[in-house]
Amino acid sequence: MQVAVCAQEGSPDAAVDPRFGRCQCLVLVNRENNYWESIANPGINSSGGAGIQTAQTLVDRRVEAVLVGRIGPKAMAVFQRAGIKVFGGITGTVRESIDLYHRGKLPLLDGANSIAHAGMGGGFKKA
Amino acid sequence: MIVAVASGKGGTGKTTVAASLALVAAEKGPVQYLDCDVEEPNGHLLLHPAWEHRRAVTVPVPVIDRDKCNFCGRCAQICAFHALAVLPDEVLVFPELCHGCGGCQYFCPMKAITENKREIGCVETGQSGAIQFVHGCLQVGEAICTPLIGAVKEQAAPGTLTILDAPPGTSCPVIKTVTNAGFCILVTEPTPFGLHDLRLAVKMVKKLGIPCGIIINRSDGQDQLIVEFSRDMHIPVLFRLPEDRMVAEGYAGGMPAVTVRPAWKPLFQNLLDGLEAGKQCVS
Numbered sequence: 411m412q413v414a415v416c417a418q419e420g421s422p423d424a425a426v427d428p429r430f431g432r433c434q435c436l437v438l439v440n441r442e443n444n445y446w447e448s449i450a451n452p453g454i455n456s457s458g459g460a461g462i463q464t465a466q467t468l469v470d471r472r473v474e475a476v477l478v479g480r481i482g483p484k485a486m487a488v489f490q491r492a493g494i495k496v497f498g499g500i501t502g503t504v505r506e507s508i509d510l511y512h513r514g515k516l517p518l519l520d521g522a523n524s525i526a527h528a529g530m531g532g533g534f535k536k537a
Numbered sequence: 538m539i540v541a542v543a544s545g546k547g548g549t550g551k552t553t554v555a556a557s558l559a560l561v562a563a564e565k566g567p568v569q570y571l572d573c574d575v576e577e578p579n580g581h582l583l584l585h586p587a588w589e590h591r592r593a594v595t596v597p598v599p600v601i602d603r604d605k606c607n608f609c610g611r612c613a614q615i616c617a618f619h620a621l622a623v624l625p626d627e628v629l630v631f632p633e634l635c636h637g638c639g640g641c642q643y644f645c646p647m648k649a650i651t652e653n654k655r656e657i658g659c660v661e662t663g664q665s666g667a668i669q670f671v672h673g674c675l676q677v678g679e680a681i682c683t684p685l686i687g688a689v690k691e692q693a694a695p696g697t698l699t700i701l702d703a704p705p706g707t708s709c710p711v712i713k714t715v716t717n718a719g720f721c722i723l724v725t726e727p728t729p730f731g732l733h734d735l736r737l738a739v740k741m742v743k744k745l746g747i748p749c750g751i752i753i754n755r756s757d758g759q760d761q762l763i764v765e766f767s768r769d770m771h772i773p774v775l776f777r778l779p780e781d782r783m784v785a786e787g788y789a790g791g792m793p794a795v796t797v798r799p800a801w802k803p804l805f806q807n808l809l810d811g812l813e814a815g816k817q818c819v820s
Contacts, residue, residue, distance in 0.1 A: 458680070459619025459634045466613055466622045484631055492624040 411474035412438040413511060415504045420448025426500040426507055428479025430524075431461030437504045438473065441512070461485030469494065477507050477516060480524035498523055539699045540812060541718035543742070545734025547705030549724045550754035550778070553788060555702040556583040557795040558722075561805040562698055563667035569697055570665075572672035573714040574704040575658060575685045583793045586663030586670035594673070594688045595654040596637035596681070601628045605649035612641035612650065633680050658685045662692065669694075683713040690714070698809075707734075707741045715742060720812055721749040722775065727760040735763070739770055750775040775811075776804045 416433035417424040427433035431453045439446045452467055453460030461481065465488035468476055475495045489496050497516035500507040510516050542555040555570065562568040572580035599612070599621065610623040620634035621641060632655055642650040658675040673689040675682045690713075693699045703714040715721050721742045725735040735751070742749045751767050753760050756777040767774050778784075778794070778801065787797035795802050 453619075456619060459631065462619040462622050462631060462634070466610075466619075469622070469624055470610070484634075488622045488624070488629060491627055491629060 411442075412440050412471065413475045413477060413508060414438050414468050414471070414473045415477045415500060415507050416479065417448070417504050420450075422446050422505045422508070423503050425503060426477075426479065428500070430478045430481040430485055431456075431464050433464070436464070436468070438471065439504070439508050441474075459484070462488060465489055465492075475511070477511055478519075481519065481522055482524045483522040483526050486519070486522040538720070538812065539693060539701060539718045541701040541703055541715040541721045541747075542724060543703035543711055543715055543721055543738060544705055544724045545707055545736070545738035546726070546731050549705075549726045549731060550752075551705070551724050552579055552583060552702055553754065553778075553784075553794050554722060554724050554752055555700050556580060556793045557801065558805050558809070559584065559668050559700050560666075560793055560795055561802050562700070562809055565809075567667055567669065567697055569669045569671065569692070569694060569699040570702065571689050571692060571699060572670075572702045573686050573689050573710075574702060575673035575675045575682045575689065576704060576710070578672040578674060580702050581663075581670065581672060582791050583788070584665040584668060584670055585791065586665040586668070588661055588663040590662045592660050592688075593656050594658050594660055594685050595656050596635070596684045597639065597652040598632045598635050598637065598655045599630055599641050599650045600653045601630065602649045602651065603628075605647045607647050607649075609646065611644055611646060615640050615644050633678070636681055637684060657681070660685070660688050660692065669697075682710050686710055686713045690717075707737045711738075712741065712745070715747060716745060718747055721747045722752055722808075723749055723772075724752045724754050725763055726755050727753055727757065727763050729762065732762050732766055735766065739772065753777045755780045775808055778804070 415437045416427045417435045417437045418427045420435045433451050435448055437448050451464055453463035456463055462484050465485040469492045477497050477500045479500055496519045498519045499516050542551045544551050559568050559570040572578045613621040613623045618634045618636050620631045622629040657679045660673050663670045671692040673685040701714055704710045723738050725731045750773045752775050753763050757780050784794045784797050
């Protein structure tokens with residue numbers, strides 16, 4: 411089973427990305443054999459619903475857990491209904507965050523820790 | 538004829554121009570004022586219509602029949618707005634992201650999707666003297682307003698002068714508003730910020746193939762920035778409205794500019810005459 415981490419580049423030594431739907435990259439690590447792979451985040455250039463698209467990708471990959479910085483209510487709803495656990499508080503590199511996860515140091519999220527916002531640009535709408 | 542009043546930047550005087558244009562036109566005959574800024578309609582604050590009718594506007598949203606669905610994920614794949622997520626044994630619908638295109642229903646191989654209606658706002662109509670007034674009010678929290686703008690524009694009566702007060706910016710709501718207009722008035726202020734957003738607005742209307750002209754509002758006489766741009770782009774400066782504290786005070790009290798300054802009426806009348814004669818239609 412794989413654990414997904416939001417990262418700024420596709421490698422275990424890459425810095426984590428605090429964003430979920432707009433994270434640069436997703437690094438998937440298999441906890442049994444440490445095999446890792448990186449996948450592009452399909453939501454990054456989406457005009458809206460980025461978090462849902464990113465979550466759908468990880469649901470399709472049948473990951474067991476997702477490690478994030480911030481995550482919004484819609485993506486969180488997808489994971490909750492799919493029975494995938496989401497942990498917050500990632501920091502440093504992907505490797506360091508995976509290590510924290512294995513040692514049980516990352517908090518299990520029971521809801522979104524970021525507000526909903528539509529589209530790119532953090533909710534800026536009009537002057 | 539449909540005349541849209543748009544701008545790039547917000548707060549440049551779209552409603553000031555649109556309301557004054559409607560009032561001047563109404564002295565000669567019937568005119569329609571359609572406030573298409575459905576997120577923050579404000580034309581009624583200046584034209585004070587007597588409301589006559591209110592109609593709810595709905596958009597279609599998908600309903601999944603769990604007994605027919607095989608969770609293949611096709612609907613989520615084709616949804617450009619990510620309004621659906623397909624889990625191993627459940628489909629989640631996010632109605633506020635749905636644009637109501639019907640694509641999911643069309644492509645569902647199991648015919649498991651039907652449509653339901655969801656109210657997103659309303660269209661209100663009324664009368665203000667000789668002006669037929671229409672506006673749309675989007676419900677608070679709704680993210681998608683173009684179907685409501687479409688419903689407002691459906692009220693346009695062929696053969697009548699119809700003035701569209703557009704939302705600010707150059708994104709979908711503005712494009713939805715100005716598309717099919719015979720002429721687009723771009724209201725700007727003579728500042729670098731005004732010019733920056735005017736540039737975007739001009740690009741937009743040119744792309745849509747709509748003839749346009751510029752009104753410089755709150756002019757302090759130092760309009761070189763805008764004048765040079767209009768010359769380079771071969772767009773006419775229709776007229777200037779000077780910076781005027783009395784007009785601003787009138788606006789704050791719900792009084793249109795030409796009511797505060799009747800001397801400005803000929804500017805709008807000349808513009809209307811020009812539009813009628815097709816003279817301003819220089820793209």
